[in-house]
Amino acid sequence: QASTEGAASGKVILFGEHAVVYGSPAIAAGLDRGARAVVTRQPSGPSTLRLGDGTVVADASSASDLGRAFSALLEVAPAIPPVHVEARCDLPPGGGLGSSAALAVSIARAAEALARSGETRPEEDAAIEARVLARAAAWERIFHGNPSGIDATAAAQGGIFRFTRAEGARPITPRHDLVLCVGSTGHPSSTRTTVELIASQHAKDPVLVKRSIDAITSIVGNAVLAIEAGDMRALGDLMNMNQLVLSGLFVSTSELEELCALARSAGALGAKLTGGGGGGCVIALVPPSFRSDGTRDEAREAESAARILDAWRGAESH
Ligand code: MEV
Incomplete structure (x- = not known):
């Protein structure tokens, strides 16, 4: 060959x-x-x-x-x-x-x-x-x-x-499919820089950083359960909590926070940065919609996703 x-x-x-x-x-x-x-x-x-x-x-x-x-x-x-x-x-x-x-x-x-x-x-x-x-x-x-x-x-x-x-x-086997919107700040970020930022905080104050890591560990444990149980509301809350801890570690930015806030006001169940932070992208959880027979209503979910994407488009950074 x-x-x-x-x-x-x-x-x-x-x-x-x-x-x-x-x-x-x-x-x-x-x-x-x-x-x-x-x-x-x-x-x-x-x-x-x-x-x-x-x-x-x-x-x-x-x-x-x-x-x-x-x-x-x-x-x-x-x-x-x-x-x-x-x-x-x-x-x-x-x-x-x-x-x-x-x-x-x-x-x-x-x-x-x-x-x-x-x-x-x-x-x-x-x-x-x-x-x-x-x-x-x-x-x-x-x-x-x-x-x-x-x-x-x-x-x-x-x-x-x-x-x-x-x-x-x-x-992980999700009980229901997750529908996510991905929004970009339009600003590339370096994972090396944010990983090093946390490493230097860790070197200065390991106890403080460990507290954040422990908080994230328990958020992740609960998130696995929420995904397996199909509890999207809990999952959204956990995304918001994870975002809070990440901003406490200084890897969020005002643009990432704005995109998260816009997504939440447009109906997202939760929103957070994804990846290294310091720029890059956010993810937002679209609320699931079910028909009366229990099947997923994809058309309504697409409308919900479109509201979030529109809110991001309306923002200066998207
Ligand atoms: C980057 O996508 C994820 C980080 O946790 C870095 C890594 O796990 O290598 C920030």
Whole structure:
């Protein structure tokens, strides 16, 4: 095979971002949108990656984060031979929607497929997927410093799941589908910066930060129960509480707060930032509507979602 393809999804973190870095659980869900990569074998090095209008060379001492991340991904053992990668991402960069992890997983999947050229047995699939995650982790360390792995896990498997650093992902079965609106501040943010901000608060006052992490841990535990029980009102309240704790950790901004407030006044059951914060996106929970026979009324839910999106459109930042 001269060239192979890989795909991966974006994600939203429903609960527990940042606390997950310190070993607490978080809940994430995969998005339909994501990244796609085509990897072509090259006769000789160096490996190159084209993303949008730019091309970077895989180089461990590159001035570009992307060049270093690409190199780190290829160098995880067994190293990938020289390749050219054409990658595309349908998620806003720095939006908190997992664009970086989705790119990493799509490139790693395509590169693994190329390197093994269809010669693997099904029992090797788990080992290959573990290597894809290891390659994505090496990439994410360049961008994020200390990634928990939740973004790469969501990119690789999609669905809705609870995640901890120690135990990885455990799928959650929602009693009812969750309908969420995603709104962007329009300002990209750096997860590395907000993760480091909390790390420096933690270094100065570990007890205070631990209190917030403990609060988030109990919010996440209750959120799993609310999702499984289909208690959307409780889930919305828990989103608002999680947002409050995140703003106490200084990773919210006035724009994120405004988008959350607008969503709540437009009928959302709850709203919070998603991902690293400091900019990026918010998520808002759309109230479920049921017909008299108990089935979901999707048309009414779409109207409720449209009210939230309209409220965001009316705001200066959206
Ligand atoms: C970023 O999507 C989620 C954070 O918790 C960082 C991480 O888990 O690696 C902020």
